[in-house]
Amino acid sequence: MTALSRRAPAEDGIATPEFEAAHERQKRWRGFLMALPAYAYLLLFFAVPLGIVVVYSFGTRTRFGTTELSGWNLESYEKLGRDLVQQVLFRSIWLALLTTVICLVIAYPFAYYMATRSARVRNLMLVFVMIPFWTNFLVRNYAWYVILGTDGPFSRVAEFLGFGPTRLLFTQSAVVMGLVYGFLPFMILPLYAAIERIDGRLLEASRDLGATGYQSFRRVLLPLSMPGVIAGSILVFIPSLGAYVTPDILGGAKTTLLGSYIVTQFLSARDFPFGAALSTVLMALMLAATIVYFRRGGRTL
Amino acid sequence: MSTSAGITEPRGWFRRVLQANAWLVYAFFYLPIVLLVIYSFSDNRNVGVWGGATLDWYREFANDEPIKTALGNSLKIAAASTTVSVVLGTMAALALERYKFRGRGFFDALLYLPVIIPDVTMAVMMLLFFAEAAKILGFSRGFSTITLSHIAFSISFVSIVVRARLAGTDEKLEEAAMDLYASRWQAFRYVTLPTIMPGVLGGGLLALTLSLDDVVITQFVTGGGWNTLPVYVFGLIRKGVTPLINAVSVVMLVASTVLVGLSLLAQRIRGGEPV
Amino acid sequence: MTNPPPTDWTATSPPVDDAAIAVNLTGITKRFGDVTAVNDIDLQIADGEFFAMLGPSGCGKTTTLRMIAGLEFPTEGSLQIFGVEVGTQPPNKRPVNTVFQNYALFPHLTVRDNVSFGLRMQGTNKREAARRADELIELVQLSGMEKRKPAQLSGGQQQRVALARALVNEPQVLLLDEPLGALDLKLRQEMQTELKSLQRDLGVSFVFVTHDQEEALTMSDRIAVMHEGNLLQVGRAEDLYERPESRFVADFIGQTNLIDATVADADMIVLTNGTKVKAPNPHPAGTSVAMSLRPESIEIGRPGTVPTEYEPTSLPGVVKSVTYLGHALVYDVGVDWIDLEVRTENVPAEQRFTVGDDVAIWWDRHADWVVPNE
Numbered sequence: 001m002t003a004l005s006r007r008a009p010a011e012d013g014i015a016t017p018e019f020e021a022a023h024e025r026q027k028r029w030r031g032f033l034m035a036l037p038a039y040a041y042l043l044l045f046f047a048v049p050l051g052i053v054v055v056y057s058f059g060t061r062t063r064f065g066t067t068e069l070s071g072w073n074l075e076s077y078e079k080l081g082r083d084l085v086q087q088v089l090f091r092s093i094w095l096a097l098l099t100t101v102i103c104l105v106i107a108y109p110f111a112y113y114m115a116t117r118s119a120r121v122r123n124l125m126l127v128f129v130m131i132p133f134w135t136n137f138l139v140r141n142y143a144w145y146v147i148l149g150t151d152g153p154f155s156r157v158a159e160f161l162g163f164g165p166t167r168l169l170f171t172q173s174a175v176v177m178g179l180v181y182g183f184l185p186f187m188i189l190p191l192y193a194a195i196e197r198i199d200g201r202l203l204e205a206s207r208d209l210g211a212t213g214y215q216s217f218r219r220v221l222l223p224l225s226m227p228g229v230i231a232g233s234i235l236v237f238i239p240s241l242g243a244y245v246t247p248d249i250l251g252g253a254k255t256t257l258l259g260s261y262i263v264t265q266f267l268s269a270r271d272f273p274f275g276a277a278l279s280t281v282l283m284a285l286m287l288a289a290t291i292v293y294f295r296r297g298g299r300t301l
Numbered sequence: 302m303s304t305s306a307g308i309t310e311p312r313g314w315f316r317r318v319l320q321a322n323a324w325l326v327y328a329f330f331y332l333p334i335v336l337l338v339i340y341s342f343s344d345n346r347n348v349g350v351w352g353g354a355t356l357d358w359y360r361e362f363a364n365d366e367p368i369k370t371a372l373g374n375s376l377k378i379a380a381a382s383t384t385v386s387v388v389l390g391t392m393a394a395l396a397l398e399r400y401k402f403r404g405r406g407f408f409d410a411l412l413y414l415p416v417i418i419p420d421v422t423m424a425v426m427m428l429l430f431f432a433e434a435a436k437i438l439g440f441s442r443g444f445s446t447i448t449l450s451h452i453a454f455s456i457s458f459v460s461i462v463v464r465a466r467l468a469g470t471d472e473k474l475e476e477a478a479m480d481l482y483a484s485r486w487q488a489f490r491y492v493t494l495p496t497i498m499p500g501v502l503g504g505g506l507l508a509l510t511l512s513l514d515d516v517v518i519t520q521f522v523t524g525g526g527w528n529t530l531p532v533y534v535f536g537l538i539r540k541g542v543t544p545l546i547n548a549v550s551v552v553m554l555v556a557s558t559v560l561v562g563l564s565l566l567a568q569r570i571r572g573g574e575p576v
Numbered sequence: 577m578t579n580p581p582p583t584d585w586t587a588t589s590p591p592v593d594d595a596a597i598a599v600n601l602t603g604i605t606k607r608f609g610d611v612t613a614v615n616d617i618d619l620q621i622a623d624g625e626f627f628a629m630l631g632p633s634g635c636g637k638t639t640t641l642r643m644i645a646g647l648e649f650p651t652e653g654s655l656q657i658f659g660v661e662v663g664t665q666p667p668n669k670r671p672v673n674t675v676f677q678n679y680a681l682f683p684h685l686t687v688r689d690n691v692s693f694g695l696r697m698q699g700t701n702k703r704e705a706a707r708r709a710d711e712l713i714e715l716v717q718l719s720g721m722e723k724r725k726p727a728q729l730s731g732g733q734q735q736r737v738a739l740a741r742a743l744v745n746e747p748q749v750l751l752l753d754e755p756l757g758a759l760d761l762k763l764r765q766e767m768q769t770e771l772k773s774l775q776r777d778l779g780v781s782f783v784f785v786t787h788d789q790e791e792a793l794t795m796s797d798r799i800a801v802m803h804e805g806n807l808l809q810v811g812r813a814e815d816l817y818e819r820p821e822s823r824f825v826a827d828f829i830g831q832t833n834l835i836d837a838t839v840a841d842a843d844m845i846v847l848t849n850g851t852k853v854k855a856p857n858p859h860p861a862g863t864s865v866a867m868s869l870r871p872e873s874i875e876i877g878r879p880g881t882v883p884t885e886y887e888p889t890s891l892p893g894v895v896k897s898v899t900y901l902g903h904a905l906v907y908d909v910g911v912d913w914i915d916l917e918v919r920t921e922n923v924p925a926e927q928r929f930t931v932g933d934d935v936a937i938w939w940d941r942h943a944d945w946v947v948p949n950e
Contacts, residue, residue, distance in 0.1 A: 030400065049426035130561065138516050151347055244517050484668060496682075
């Protein structure tokens with residue numbers, strides 16, 4: 001072949017940089033077209049709604065409960081400083097933190113134990129964690145409603161044990177219990193994923209080097225499982241903060257959390273701008289948590 | 302998954318503590334569900350009190366028109382949103398896992414957001430979006446708005462499950478198919494699709510479950526008397542409970558358990574890893 | 577050890593008859609962004625030839641194979657299969673088939689369905705495809721396993737399925753990408769013999785990519801050595817071993833001592849320390865070269881025992897280490913500025929040299945080989 005024929009166009013079947021570039025472009029285009037339906041869908045039905053929420057948060061509520069979007073202002077964000085709102089915010093954060101910590105304390109030994117078992121037992125244990133995770137969330141909350149109710153089995157047992165008639169329903173404890181119940185699998189799964197991939201010989205090595213059981217937990221196991229701890233904590237903290245169904249069913253009117261407070265703004269108070277502002281705050285918290293997670297190099301979602 | 306040596310089982314009192322904790326966790330998970338099932342057969346107007354066995358509540362459920370309508374609505378919406386999100390989500394997974402294109406990074410991030418965003422926020426988003434859209438287009442809320450919202454979060458879940466599966470399959474398989482005279486479409490139809498099928502089925506069942514589960518978002522975007530079963534039941538609970546709800550709950554429970562079972566079975570048969 | 581005097585320095589690749597060229601690459605280049613994976617190579621592979629492409633990982637051998645298969649398009653150059661230009665054709669339009677590294681068997685299909693896949697895609701009806709698949713399954717000695725899934729087969733069996741799956745299509749050229757890489761040593765040696773005899777029976781060209789030089793040397797009719805995207809040399813095993821054209825090939829194929837030197841004239845080179853050594857070479861005076869001396873070509877003896885005819889090709893040295901290999905002895909001999917490896921047959925203990933001994937080493941003037949330094 002001579003230099004001349006090397007420059008021949010692609011129609012002769014001889015490859016040229018132009019043909020290669022066209023082929024690359026075609027491949028990219030194919031990928032783009034394949035992504036396009038979902039891409040367009042999410043832009044229209046997710047990104048645009050997200051933008052609208054932010055826009056609404058700068059709007060004004062009229063006396064008739066409608067929303068005036070012209071004349072942007074920060075009124076809704078100023079409302080965040082009110083005592084009542086602060087109360088709701090702090091209570092939400094406090095209860096969400098409490099839920100996260102309780103989940104962590106229960107889930108860590110559980111995930112650790114699971115990781116020490118044989119592959120067969122492990123998978124079985126995993127399936128039985130997954131089942132409640134997949135069952136209807138509303139129904140699971142309702143089950144606690146039945147159990148914790150006035151004449152329900154819980155108060156019977158308490159009475160039988162001599163604690164007198166106890167009603168847990170419509171208290172903060174009931175809400176935390178419901179949240180732990182609902183989100184515990186979110187903590188177990190990433191923790192298990194993180195602990196399972198730790199090389200057991202590292203723990204043996206630390207013991208061999210004279211560490212006590214606690215020291216090898218504190219210095220080896222815990223640091224190595226940190227991505228799981230962070231992922232699990234975010235996966236529990238965020239939905240707890242935004243929870244609506246659980247506080248509504250188990251907390252009654254007394255325990256308003258951020259999630260239910262937002263719902264109230266839309267379904268009864270009809271203060272859309274304020275509700276939108278609260279939602280924006282919730283989203284900002286969520287984004288901050290997610291960024292923290294990815295900054296710490298986790299990858300166990 | 303990992304080839305490293307596993308953690309050896311602890312001994313002595315520590316092991317017993319861990320064991321006890323595991324059993325307590327399972328008791329915590331399953332006791333409420335078991336009790337709920339038991340009380341659904343209780344012949345007592347009071348939901349948490351045992352009053353002898355009866356099937357009355359299930360009978361009442363079978364004769365309750367609003368509940369049956371809500372159930373039908375739920376199924377219609379779940380079927381429609383699952384179908385669309387499986388197709389779109391699978392395509393998105395293929396595009397992200399097998400191709401490079403402009404805007405890929407942004408799309409990837411956009412696809413993750415619906416998974417981590419709290420229900421309530423998503424509900425607010427959809428409510429305001431449809432309120433604004435209705436001003437322009439003038440449509441009524443109901444089946445369409447609920448289905449569109451469910452698709453919006455389901456696509457992400459489907460694509461995550463399918464992507465996990467795709468990441469575990471060798472890209473060389475598609476090359477081998479092409480080398481063996483398959484066209485691009487044939488390579489997809491006879492090689493790629495069958496190998497990712499467990500992921501597609503798993504993603505589909507997840508989408509179905511999520512759609513059948515959703516209360517908050519549906520409640521925000523519904524209209525024209527369109528109720529799904531969870532929204533209807535939620536309303537009943539807030540109005541005051543009756544053992545009828547126990548029965549409905551148990552039916553919903555059985556339905557989701559069957560779905561999980563099917564999902565696990567599908568993956569077992571196809572020899573896939575659990576999602 | 578007695579090599580013919582090297583006279584022809586260029587035509588180490590036997591000329592190939594035009595009509596019998598199966599694969600013809602001319603000026604083939606492949607760039608991935610800024611990286612040039614394959615750099616302007618010309619290569620002819622004859623019909624019926626067992627041809628190996630050898631080189632360290634990242635040398636461009638697999639990319640070249642993938643271009644022949646159509647899994648990658650060349651950036652430029654002509655790529656012909658039996659005279660037909662196919663450079664821009666997709667893989668499903670090329671009369672070649674591939675045995676992939678790690679086999680890439682379809683995990684959801686049975687052995688029979690895997691093997692008949694190519695025929696089915698070409699429109700052969702199901703029965704005929706199954707019949708021909710079974711023939712090939714028998715050929716690779718897997719009869720009775722037609723209904724198994726790949727996961728139920730051993731590595732060696734999977735390898736055979738991959739072979740059958742490619743061969744059932746009667747390709748004009750069979751491409752194999754490190755086909756034995758995943759097998760253990762014993763199975764590997766078995767499969768080497770089997771592959772070779774299969775190729776002889778079928779008479780089809782096999783183009784075989786490997787990083788294992790022993791595999792390439794034992795199996796192939798000809799070998800192409802690649803390094804950093806460049807095709808360094810094409811030739812028979814003995815061409816590459818005895819008459820390497822570059823420092824890289826001399827070093828890569830087998831074991832050798834490379835001694836830096838400068839050309840004095842057509843018959844003499846000057847080593848780094850000023851020693852003049854007789855070494856016929858085609859390079860102009862002053863060229864920086866390396867002398868390649870295979871460890872087994874070097875003789876070792878006590879100082880002053882060098883036969884007169886070897887005086888111009890000898891050096892004094894000190895034994896630095898001795899390695900006992902059973903059938904052989906390996907001495908590490910320090911020669912002033914460089915250490916040389918010397919391999920001799922085993923001798924009785926009292927005749928062996930020990931560390932610290934002063935020795936002389938010498939070699940036949942036709943045993944050394946001069947390669948240019950890049």
